[in-house]
Amino acid sequence: MTSAGGASTLDDFDSSKLFCGATHTHCGPSISYDRTGPGQLYDISKEADVMTPQQYILLLYERFGAGIVRAWQGRKPAGMSWALGHAVVGYNRRLSYADGSAIMGFDTARPDFSHVEGYEDHAVEMLFFWDADQKPTGMLLNVACPSQVGRKAISADFWHPIRQGIKAKHGPDIHVFAQCAAAGDQCPAAIVRGKAERLMTRRRNISWKQELANRVIRAVDDVWPWAKADVQTRVVFAHRTIKIDVPNKNSYNEARWMPSTVPVELHVLRLGDVAVATNPFELFLDYGIQIKGRSKAVLTFISQLTCDHHGYLPTRRAVSGGDYSAVNHTVGPKGGRVLVDESVKAINSLWPPEK
Numbered sequence: 607m608t609s610a611g612g613a614s615t616l617d618d619f620d621s622s623k624l625f626c627g628a629t630h631t632h633c634g635p636s637i638s639y640d641r642t643g644p645g646q647l648y649d650i651s652k653e654a655d656v657m658t659p660q661q662y663i664l665l666l667y668e669r670f671g672a673g674i675v676r677a678w679q680g681r682k683p684a685g686m687s688w689a690l691g692h693a694v695v696g697y698n699r700r701l702s703y704a705d706g707s708a709i710m711g712f713d714t715a716r717p718d719f720s721h722v723e724g725y726e727d728h729a730v731e732m733l734f735f736w737d738a739d740q741k742p743t744g745m746l747l748n749v750a751c752p753s754q755v756g757r758k759a760i761s762a763d764f765w766h767p768i769r770q771g772i773k774a775k776h777g778p779d780i781h782v783f784a785q786c787a788a789a790g791d792q793c794p795a796a797i798v799r800g801k802a803e804r805l806m807t808r809r810r811n812i813s814w815k816q817e818l819a820n821r822v823i824r825a826v827d828d829v830w831p832w833a834k835a836d837v838q839t840r841v842v843f844a845h846r847t848i849k850i851d852v853p854n855k856n857s858y859n860e861a862r863w864m865p866s867t868v869p870v871e872l873h874v875l876r877l878g879d880v881a882v883a884t885n886p887f888e889l890f891l892d893y894g895i896q897i898k899g900r901s902k903a904v905l906t907f908i909s910q911l912t913c914d915h916h917g918y919l920p921t922r923r924a925v926s927g928g929d930y931s932a933v934n935h936t937v938g939p940k941g942g943r944v945l946v947d948e949s950v951k952a953i954n955s956l957w958p959p960e961k
């Protein structure tokens with residue numbers, strides 16, 4: 607691996623095995639000059655004390671690089687356990703109406719409101735890591751929801767109070783790694799009972815961000831004794847990096863000026879009974895559920911917006927309903943099928959064939 611300065615610092619590290627996913631906050635620093643330039647959506651051109659995207663990218667790469675080097679060089683014998691808990695964080699954000707149309711929105715008061723378009727996944731999938739003395743060093747928490755409560759200040763959004771709560775219980779040195787599963791049609795905002803949820807939050811005198819964090823912290827508490835009691839120190843480990851071309855939504859029509867496929871990088875890992883599968887989309891939940899359902903792993907973690915971003919990948923149901931997130935995509939249901947098939951094939955290749 608080579609650092610930004612050109613100096614090779616990790617000769618024994620295969621950087622094709624490195625992957626990085628986004629939790630998709632709406633309150634992170636921007637890395638896009640297009641969006642932050644004069645007259646653009648997040649215009650910071652007149653803010654003297656705000657870092658430019660270029661400055662921020664350099665800082666980010668430096669910090670990432672240092673973290674990777676520290677993690678790789680600090681490897682030690684350790685243990686791992688997994689657990690499954692539940693917390694309502696993600697809500698499906700697409701509403702369907704009597705005529706078959708859909709919106710990404712909140713209007714449940716319309717007389718023609720028919721149903722919430724798709725599924726929600728309230729699982730909290732967890733990995734725990736333990737040192738040689740079986741003291742916890744960190745955990746990976748995966749929810750099917752982007753962290754998008756706040757919009758005003760730079761923060762990790764609901765992951766920040768989650769980290770605070772976990773550290774308060776398990777010590778300041780414990781690491782909490784956040785992962786977002788397939789959640790292209792999910793948001794952390796209650797839609798159907800919005801008014802009651804807001805009033806409950808007010809009665810509790812906490813922020814909505816804190817409320818969501820409390821749900822996740824309670825889910826961790828709930829499974830903690832079993833996570834602690836099931837630490838494995840010799841787990842089967844495998845990691846494959848896969849590059850495939852998925853058909854884009856125009857690949858079957860006349861739009862010959864569009865490239866007909868989109869190149870994507872996928873990572874699949876096996877960690878004992880657990881699989882991790884990444885993709886670079888804002889992947890609608892159904893696709894994640896398909897991968898989880900067809901995977902041979904006991905528990906399958908999906909990480910979306912990982913190794914690049916290729917926008918929304920909506921379901922056929924969503925495309926027929928229309929509206930934002932189901933009209934502005936490059937890859938559609940046809941590509942979604944290929945992505946799911948390839949992910950499942952790759953995961954299942956890490957398990958012995960069935961007899």
Ligand SMILES: [Zn+2]
Nearest residue numbers: 630631632754
């Ligand atoms: Zn967004």
